[in-house]
Amino acid sequence: MLLSIVILLGLGTVAADFLFYRRRMADASPRARRLFLIAALTTDLLPVVPMLLLLLPREHATLWMAVAMWVFFVYLLTVLPRLAYYLFRLFGLRRTAFAAAAVVAGGLVWGATYGRTTYDVREVTLRCPRLPRGFDGLRIVQFSDLHVGTLVRRDAELRRLTERINALHPDLVVFSGDLVNLHYTELDSTVMRLLSAIEAPLGVWSNIGNHDTGVYVRDTVACPVAENIERLIARQEAMGWRVPDNETVLLRRGGDTITLTGISFDPALREQRHDRTFDVDLSAAYAGAPSGAFNITLSHLPQLWEPITALGRGDLTLSGHVHAMQMALNLGCVRISPARLLYERWSGLYERDGRYLYINDGIGCVGYPMRLGAWPEITVITLVR
Known part of the structure; x- marks a missing residue:
């Protein structure tokens, strides 16, 4: 692209x-x-x-x-x-x-300079009649696409990010993929220490994006894709983050339960990662999950929203990936970006038949170290009945 x-x-x-x-x-x-x-x-x-x-x-x-x-x-x-x-x-x-x-x-x-490092905190309230009473008012903080290997002042930027997230007092924190840029080793001991400071009562949950898989590393003999993913997940778990890898887990609060599903990027989709639509079977990620439970799905690729909702899942799907191509012109309620040419859904909130998709614009940069109009985003999503 x-x-x-x-x-x-x-x-x-x-x-x-x-x-x-x-x-x-x-x-x-x-x-x-x-x-x-x-x-x-x-x-x-x-x-x-x-x-x-x-x-x-x-x-x-x-x-x-x-x-x-x-x-x-x-x-x-x-x-x-x-x-x-x-x-x-x-x-x-x-x-x-x-x-x-x-x-x-x-x-x-x-x-x-300013645009690349100044966070845009967006507040979104979603009405979800199917939400269990115990989760009424659930406060989710979402961030995405850190690409830590190409942050300019990495440690200072990560410190500011963790402090900003914790100051929002989230009940649940979600990271929507692309933690690293190329290789799991970018998640070194310093990065792990800084990111492990993020706290939430229901935990910090992370998704595997296309850059996390290692598919852009040329020497896949020295570090195969499967090994890169395994080691990246292990380092995140050592930070206290949890990574549902194509699986569904239960979240409990106030005597009620909802489900949270993580759909990892499939390395086989490397060449199709910017396609507008996908025809894929995601049912394995929901295996064993109660069919009627309220579900939050983490999917780095927003293009998977239709396959997710076709399964009756994803009351709320949280994605990243697009960055709004790091350029957007904001004219009141209208946003114009080159991303519109490539993606059907590319930034912010979408709703259909009572199910929601939110695409976070991400924190880091790919291609060029600049954000203009598509500022680094931290999203606060409050779910109410």
Whole structure:
């Protein structure tokens, strides 16, 4: 997906450079034309650098991915303001062109600094008539997509995150997958200590996302996918987190019971992870669970909501994965994001026939270290009868 976007952006930029050169540089001095061509060529080739970095030795994979993300950000910072400048300059609006370029560049810098690290705490109240009386008022805190291997100031950011979550006084905490970026070793002793500070009476429950499986590690002989998942789950359990791996557990409160199901990402779906719909059988994850019980399902992929509800499960499904592609324009009640082009459901709350899906925009970053409009999200969901 990201590769397709990069290719389209690259081709569009080259075409815009050529058009601007033909229309606006024809009367410029030879030196100015030469400088323009050098600058355009250098910046247009920047996306090649991340691709080469990702081919370097496996033992540096997480480091090189972080470097690649920042190189790609520099590419965006050189290209997007330039495209904004071209748009107005081609119509002769020179001052407006400079202003537009400055606004775009400022927005990108803002997104890579303030926007990447400032949490958006969203409060949602859901009316659920099927909810048992003992769970009336249940307060769930959801967060997702940490990608700890590419956090910039990892320890400081995780410390702030855990303090913020605990200050919300949750009854139940849910993490919706993609704890690491590539490899279980990103969950080292320091990360484990910081995240183990998150507390809730009904526990902290975690889901396995596509990045958690290890499918992006090239040397699957040294660390097979199954081993990566097993070790990641073991480290989370050592933190005090619980990871229902394609299984259903019971939660008890006030003499009543509900069920909580975890649907782990299937590595076989690696190439389909951005498809709009899935035709999969998820019944095994609910084996032995009471059919009429109120159910909370954790599914990293929001596209699994339809197979979940088709089984009569998922009174509330909690997902992540999309990040709203880390870019969104918020216009009152309307949100616009590139994610709309790829996903039927991509951010926030959805309801159908009394069943709910909530897609958390996540905390960390993939592809580029920036969030603009799609801020790092902590969701507080209160269930009432």
